[in-house]
Amino acid sequence: MEIRIFEDAASLGLAAADIFAEQLKKNGASVLGLATGASPVPTYNRLIEMYKAGEISFKDVVTFNLDEYCDLPKDDKNSYYTFMHENLFNHVDIQESNVHILDGNAEDTEQEAAAFDAAIKAAGGIDIQLLGIGNNGHIGFNEPSNEFTTGTFKVKLTDSTLQANSRYFDENPMPHYALTMGVGSIMDAKKIVLIATGPAKAQAIFDTVKGEVTPLVPASILQKHPDAVLLLDKAAASLL
Ligand code: F6R
Numbered sequence: 219m220e221i222r223i224f225e226d227a228a229s230l231g232l233a234a235a236d237i238f239a240e241q242l243k244k245n246g247a248s249v250l251g252l253a254t255g256a257s258p259v260p261t262y263n264r265l266i267e268m269y270k271a272g273e274i275s276f277k278d279v280v281t282f283n284l285d286e287y288c289d290l291p292k293d294d295k296n297s298y299y300t301f302m303h304e305n306l307f308n309h310v311d312i313q314e315s316n317v318h319i320l321d322g323n324a325e326d327t328e329q330e331a332a333a334f335d336a337a338i339k340a341a342g343g344i345d346i347q348l349l350g351i352g353n354n355g356h357i358g359f360n361e362p363s364n365e366f367t368t369g370t371f372k373v374k375l376t377d378s379t380l381q382a383n384s385r386y387f388d389e390n391p392m393p394h395y396a397l398t399m400g401v402g403s404i405m406d407a408k409k410i411v412l413i414a415t416g417p418a419k420a421q422a423i424f425d426t427v428k429g430e431v432t433p434l435v436p437a438s439i440l441q442k443h444p445d446a447v448l449l450l451d452k453a454a455a456s457l458l
Contacts, residue, residue, distance in 0.1 A: 231260025251347030347407035359398035
């Protein structure tokens with residue numbers, strides 16, 4: 219695991235965007251795994267800037283998002299579908315047919331999950347996966363549990379996650395379930411870039427880097443990935 223520490227979230231965002239931009243310059247038809255939440259916003263802002271400056275294009279890029287809430291209308295302001303369009307897709311030249319976001323309202327969630335895993339495989343696998351990390355060490359919505367998950371599945375969110383994310387839900391109540399890529403799907407990515415900022419992430423980062431590899435801290439599995447880089451601000455890295 220490579221660890222890079224930055225002064226603040228803004229400089230970290232520039233560095234993360236550079237990693238993605240380099241990948242797109244190398245291969246315009248790259249397959250990207252994307253995350254939502256507060257952590258990747260500076261990265262997406264910088265990628266939009268680079269696109270507008272003509273430095274990169276998303277024309278042939280294929281994306282797969284980590285997760286999506288269940289039982290939330292697709293156009294709700296808190297759906298990850300809305301988040302990705304507002305924070306990245308609406309501002310670049312990506313083709314909507316190349317965007318893959320799980321349908322949290324699918325009638326048959328098992329079928330939806332299997333089709334998502336099959337689509338990742340058909341696209342040739344994920345070249346770079348962007349990750350945030352939960353205060354409890356979750357990646358995607360893989361919550362602490364007794365075993366590492368494999369492929370995409372439906373998960374019941376933990377109290378820690380409900381508490382961390384419920385501040386965004388002022389209209390509809392926060393869903394208690396989500397569809398998420400499994401830890402196995404995440405580990406299959408050729409490269410992983412995890413972003414963590416702020417003091418609330420410090421313990422999870424400590425456990426991820428210095429603790430044992432355990433499903434009780436899902437991100438700890440990244441110790442076993444051959445090409446994982448953790449981009450941290452000083453506050454998130456404060457216990458290392
Ligand atoms: C989002 C996701 C989550 C978040 C994590 C951190 O797609 O999969 O694992 O990355 O909850 O969220 P923020 O960045 O809002 O602190």
